[in-house]
Amino acid sequence: MATQLASLSPLVFNGDQYHIWAVRMKAYLRGQGLWQYVEEEKQPPQLGPNPTLNQMRMYEEKMSKAPKALSHIHFAVTNLVFIRIMACETGKEAWDRLREEFIGSDTTRNMQVMNLRREFKMLRIQEMEKVKEYVDRLMSVVNKIRLLGVVMSDKMIVEKVLVSLLERFESKISSLEDSKDLSQISLTELVHALHAQEQRRLMRQEDTNEGSMMAAQKGKNIQGNNRKYAEDKRGKEQNQ
Known part of the structure; x- marks a missing residue:
């Protein structure tokens, strides 16, 4: 799983929504173990006298991380954005340039x-x-x-x-x-x-409205029945 995450490419920045890109790019560089070389422009300590082959290999690996961080930033921007940082020699310099460009002073x-x-x-x-x-x-x-x-x-x-x-x-x-x-x-x-309180309030309103409608309909039915009874009674009286 970690290998799959590490292989994911960062979002390419085209000049819009810098804040979102910066958060994602920062997370990506951290996942690659490179953010410290952008944040602090960190450099590994110099080799001591008579280093072993293993020490030399580790030193060269650490020395490659700062350029690698800059390379990742280069590949995470479009050509129009890259032009603005192409003269930057370190990841920190490129990062700060983009931040100033798209956030301001x-x-x-x-x-x-x-x-x-x-x-x-x-x-x-x-x-x-x-x-x-x-x-x-x-x-x-x-x-x-x-x-x-x-x-x-x-x-x-x-x-x-x-x-x-x-x-x-x-x-x-x-x-x-x-x-x-x-x-x-x-x-x-x-x-x-x-x-939850809002939903209960809406349900009470619906119950109240439904009750009002039923009461109104019941009143109409009673009124209609009374009218019909009165008409029937009047008709019987006229026939007598």
């Missing part, structure tokens, strides 16, 4: 993070929106922030969901507070609980 990145944090803060559930739909929208923003290297804990997301849904699901949230410390509730657990 630290100032640009900080602005992106600030805008996304504001979007996260202002995101509210719509009137007829389901819980899962809202959480999906929320997680889309969260993942964009995380891809920019900012840590967002699950606890922070749970608190955001609780605040946003407090009015609609106040009774359910109160029961959660009574049964478990909110700091220990996972996002998945919270969504499942709120989804």
